[in-house]
Amino acid sequence: MKQISAVRAFWWMIKRDIVLSFRHKGELINPLLFFVLVIMLFPLGMGIGQTQLATISNIAPGLIWVTALLASMLSLEGIFRSDFEDGTLDMMVMGVRPVALLALAKVIAHWMVTGIPIIIIAPLMGLMLGLKTEAYGALMLTLLMGTPLLSLIGAIGVALTVGLRGGGVILSLLILPLYVPVLIFSANLVAMASIGEPITAHLYMLSGMLVLAVSLAPWAIGAALKISVS
Amino acid sequence: MFAKHWGKLSITLLLILFSVLKTIDYTEKNAELEDVLVKQTQGYPYVYQTTMGEVVEFSALNLVSNFLLMVGVMVVLGLFSDRYLVPLFNKLSSPKHYYRMTGKWLPYLWVITLTLMVYGLYGGFTAPAEKYQGEVYRIIYIHVPLAWLSMMAYMVMAVAAFVSIVWRIKMADVVLISCAPIGAIFTFLALVTGAVWGYPTWGTWWTWDLRLTSELVLLFIYLGIIALYSTYEDKRTASRAVAVLTLVCVVNIPIIHYSIQWLGDKTLHQANSVSVGKSSMDVSMLIPLLVMSFAFKFLFAAIVIMRSRSEVLLRESNSRWVEGVLGVEK
Amino acid sequence: MSFFELLATDKHLGYIVASYAITFVFVVGYIIHTLWLGKNVRQKLVRRIKARRKNDDATA
Numbered sequence: 001m002k003q004i005s006a007v008r009a010f011w012w013m014i015k016r017d018i019v020l021s022f023r024h025k026g027e028l029i030n031p032l033l034f035f036v037l038v039i040m041l042f043p044l045g046m047g048i049g050q051t052q053l054a055t056i057s058n059i060a061p062g063l064i065w066v067t068a069l070l071a072s073m074l075s076l077e078g079i080f081r082s083d084f085e086d087g088t089l090d091m092m093v094m095g096v097r098p099v100a101l102l103a104l105a106k107v108i109a110h111w112m113v114t115g116i117p118i119i120i121i122a123p124l125m126g127l128m129l130g131l132k133t134e135a136y137g138a139l140m141l142t143l144l145m146g147t148p149l150l151s152l153i154g155a156i157g158v159a160l161t162v163g164l165r166g167g168g169v170i171l172s173l174l175i176l177p178l179y180v181p182v183l184i185f186s187a188n189l190v191a192m193a194s195i196g197e198p199i200t201a202h203l204y205m206l207s208g209m210l211v212l213a214v215s216l217a218p219w220a221i222g223a224a225l226k227i228s229v230s
Numbered sequence: 231m232f233a234k235h236w237g238k239l240s241i242t243l244l245l246i247l248f249s250v251l252k253t254i255d256y257t258e259k260n261a262e263l264e265d266v267l268v269k270q271t272q273g274y275p276y277v278y279q280t281t282m283g284e285v286v287e288f289s290a291l292n293l294v295s296n297f298l299l300m301v302g303v304m305v306v307l308g309l310f311s312d313r314y315l316v317p318l319f320n321k322l323s324s325p326k327h328y329y330r331m332t333g334k335w336l337p338y339l340w341v342i343t344l345t346l347m348v349y350g351l352y353g354g355f356t357a358p359a360e361k362y363q364g365e366v367y368r369i370i371y372i373h374v375p376l377a378w379l380s381m382m383a384y385m386v387m388a389v390a391a392f393v394s395i396v397w398r399i400k401m402a403d404v405v406l407i408s409c410a411p412i413g414a415i416f417t418f419l420a421l422v423t424g425a426v427w428g429y430p431t432w433g434t435w436w437t438w439d440l441r442l443t444s445e446l447v448l449l450f451i452y453l454g455i456i457a458l459y460s461t462y463e464d465k466r467t468a469s470r471a472v473a474v475l476t477l478v479c480v481v482n483i484p485i486i487h488y489s490i491q492w493l494g495d496k497t498l499h500q501a502n503s504v505s506v507g508k509s510s511m512d513v514s515m516l517i518p519l520l521v522m523s524f525a526f527k528f529l530f531a532a533i534v535i536m537r538s539r540s541e542v543l544l545r546e547s548n549s550r551w552v553e554g555v556l557g558v559e560k
Numbered sequence: 561m562s563f564f565e566l567l568a569t570d571k572h573l574g575y576i577v578a579s580y581a582i583t584f585v586f587v588v589g590y591i592i593h594t595l596w597l598g599k600n601v602r603q604k605l606v607r608r609i610k611a612r613r614k615n616d617d618a619t620a
Contacts, residue, residue, distance in 0.1 A: 156478055160458060160471050170457040174475065177450045180443075181485040209485070220478050223395075227470045308594040366572035369579045376583070415586055430572050499574070533594060540598040547605050556606050 006097045009104045017109030020082075031075035032117045038067045039125045043193045057130035061139065061190035064125055068118055068143060069179050075114040077171060079106060079155060080162045089162070093229050099222035104214075106116070107155045107221070115147035131194065138193030142186040145206050152217040159224035181209065186207075205212040245304055323399045325542050326551045332535045339532040344523035353518030360515075369427040371519055375526040376420040377441075380448060383413035383530060384483070387455075391476035394469065401538075403469035404545065406476065407459055408538035412530060414452035421445055444486045451479045465545065 003071070021028055042063050045057055056063075083106075092102050119147045122143055123136050131139065157175035161167030189202040307315070321327045350371060360367035387409045394402035424442065425435045436442065457471055462468030546552050553559040 156474075160475060161461070164461050166461050170454065170461055173450065173454045173457050177447045177454065178479065178482050180447055181482065184486070212481075216481070220474060223474050224471065227467060227474065230467065242607070364572060366575055368576050372580060372583050412590065415590055419583050419586055422582055426575050426579040427583075430575050533591060536591075536594045536598060540594075540601040542604060544601055547608065552605065553609060556602060558606055558609055 006101055009097045010101050013102050013105035014109045014112075015107055018113060020048060021109070021113045027075075027078065028113055028117075030131050031071045031114045032121065034074055035067055035071040035118055036121065036125065038070065039063065039129065043129065053130040060126060060129035060131040061135065061194065062187045063129060064122060064131075064139065065142075065146075065183055065187040065190070067125075068122070068147065069150060069176075069183055071118060072115070072147060073154055073172060073175060073179075076110070076151060076154040076158050076175075077168055079110050079158055082226070084162050089225065093226050100218035101224055103155065103221040103225060104218040105161070107151050107218075110155075111148050111151045115143075115151060118147060119143045133196035134196055135190050138190045138199055141203065142189050142206065145203075145210050146182050148187045149182050149206075149210050149213050150179060152213040152221075153182070156217060156224055159221045159228060161228075162225070163228040182206075185209070187190045235308060246299075265382075267382065283445065303428060323401050325401060325404075325546045326549070328401050329539055329542055329555065332539060336532060336535055339528055339535065343525055343528040343532055346521050346528065350518045350522035350525050353514075353521060357515045357518055365429055366427065366430050369423055370515075371522045373420060373423040373427055374519060375523040376416050376423060377445065378523055379526050379530055380413060380417040380420050380445065382527070383409050383416060384448065384451075386481075386534075387413065387476050388480045389482075390471035394473045395477070400545070401542070403466075403473065404538045404541050405534065407455075407469060407472060408534045408541055410452055410455050410459070410472075412533050412537070416526075416530070417445060417449040417452060419450065444483060447486055449481070455479075 046052075046056065079088060083092070092097055119140060122139055126136055126139055152177045157171055157178070160174065162172055185202055185206050189199050189206065193199050194204065321331065354368055356373035357368075359365050370465055388407050390402045390406040390409070393399055394406060421442070424445075428437070429435050455475055458475055459465075459468045459472050462471060542557065550559070
């Protein structure tokens with residue numbers, strides 16, 4: 001049998017995961033619905049009668065970002081599960097091609113089917129929360145850079161807990177502390193954009209963090225997967 | 231030549247890098263300290279500051295003295311490494327010798343801890359009252375050692391995780407997981423004593439500033455490590471997973487620390503009163519603080535050793551030497 | 561007036577005592593827990609080793 005190269009395997013893995021997730025449309029829709037529903041809950045929780053749009057619009061960047069973060073964590077939980085159950089993960093880890101590369105492919109595919117819909121629907125949510133007009137571009141930009149970051153970081157935690165029975169319970173304890181820097185930078189960036197301050201420095205930081213995560217996280221995910229399936 | 235001395239050379243390079251970074255840190259700290267003095271002259275009420283109250287200017291002297299210190303450390307390390315340090319390290323990495331040697335150390339550690347603690351507390355409670363805060367500043371003698379140690383414990387864990395991943399040394403795993411609970415307790419206590427100190431001086435129990443937030447995240451990281459370890463059935467696998475998580479979180483802590491700093495942290499927390507080579511505290515207050523911090527470091531070592539000894543017995547329960555230790559050999 | 565009397569009149573005494581007390585309780589509590597754990601582990605191992613020996617003798 002002819003061996004396919006690592007790069008071919010990478011593209012093949014992305015394609016396979018996207019096709020698989022389109023076959024299970026529930027998994028595709030779920031994080032998006034969660035995102036919209038939770039965003040809807042915040043204004044209701046602040047009192048529907050005397051809802052002050054000004055108050056909500058002040059904290060809108062934070063609300064959208066916290067919700068995106070939770071949605072990302074929720075959807076990440078299942079990223080390796082079906083592969084773990086049917087043994088594909090064992091093949092990945094024992095195979096000749098680097099696990100880190102395949103893990104990166106899985107994360108990219110996962111981000112394309114769950115992260116991009118959230119980015120697309122985020123402006124609408126901003127509208128509902130009365131986000132300032134100046135902040136929409138910044139919101140989209142931070143989500144575009146931040147959601148892959150969340151997926152990469154979160155996948156480390158998921159990879160560590162994939163073989164565990166009670167893994168889902170401690171997942172939030174493992175990855176939410178790791179999400180803190182992303183949240184701090186992104187929410188702060190959007191808030192600064194909405195009061196018209198320059199955001200270039202923050203953008204550089206966020207992109208620096210993304211580069212760091214893209215180059216380091218796959219190795220950590222690979223190492224974690226090796227531990228989990230052994 | 232390089233192949234023979236690569237260890238010493240890399241230590242040298244690391245130390246040079248460290249001293250340069252430390253110098254950059256000095257300049258930042260100086261700016262911070264000047265800021266404090268400005269606040270003080272404006273009648274800002276709750277800044278912890280100085281009975282001496284001078285600002286040490288950044289100078290080339292700092293760099294040189296720092297560098298000389300590092301070179302000294304390096305020479306000592308180089309002189310002792312082949313003869314004493316490497317054999318000690320090798321011995322400690324074997325469970326049997328670890329158990330035997332730490333058993334001998336433990337009584338000395340406790341004696342040193344108790345002596346230092348008694349001396350530090352006596353010195354702390356006989357030091358003069360602080361100029362702005364009165365007596366309540368005496369919380370510093372436990373708060374600051376606890377806060378330093380909460381970070382140091384994590385650094386110990388990170389080194390152990392690195393050793394465990396790179397060299398697959400079993401004892402590193404044991405030390406790593408033995409540090410986690412006591413690290414969590416120290417972090418929690420640093421937060422609690424900080425809050426108790428903060429209320430009478432700042433008028434609030436909690437504020438979302440740099441140190442408090444990173445300390446809180448550190449607490450959650452400790453709890454995550456403990457939770458991950460206890461979820462795995464097989465403790466060997468658990469140790470490897472925990473080592474990976476520890477190293478991943480090491481990247482996280484400085485990012486959180488500096489991110490809040492860069493985002494214009496408007497803090498209530500006082501500036502660092504003590505750093506290497508200079509201090510804004512009076513000697514009568516500083517010496518008890520340093521003594522207490524060493525006391526807590528010895529306490530930490532003693533507790534970690536106690537914990538790791540029972541852990542190592544559990545893990546090596548099939549070895550013959552364990553039967554000897556337990557007094558049930560044939 | 562001695563120093564400790566002066567301290568006792570300070571209005572923040574409660575905060576000092578509280579922070580020292582909670583640190584003491586947690587640290588000493590943890591030390592006791594560790595001692596107890598060590599003792600427990602030793603007893604458990606002794607039992608386990610004896611049971612294993614008995615088992616070996618029975619099969620031999």
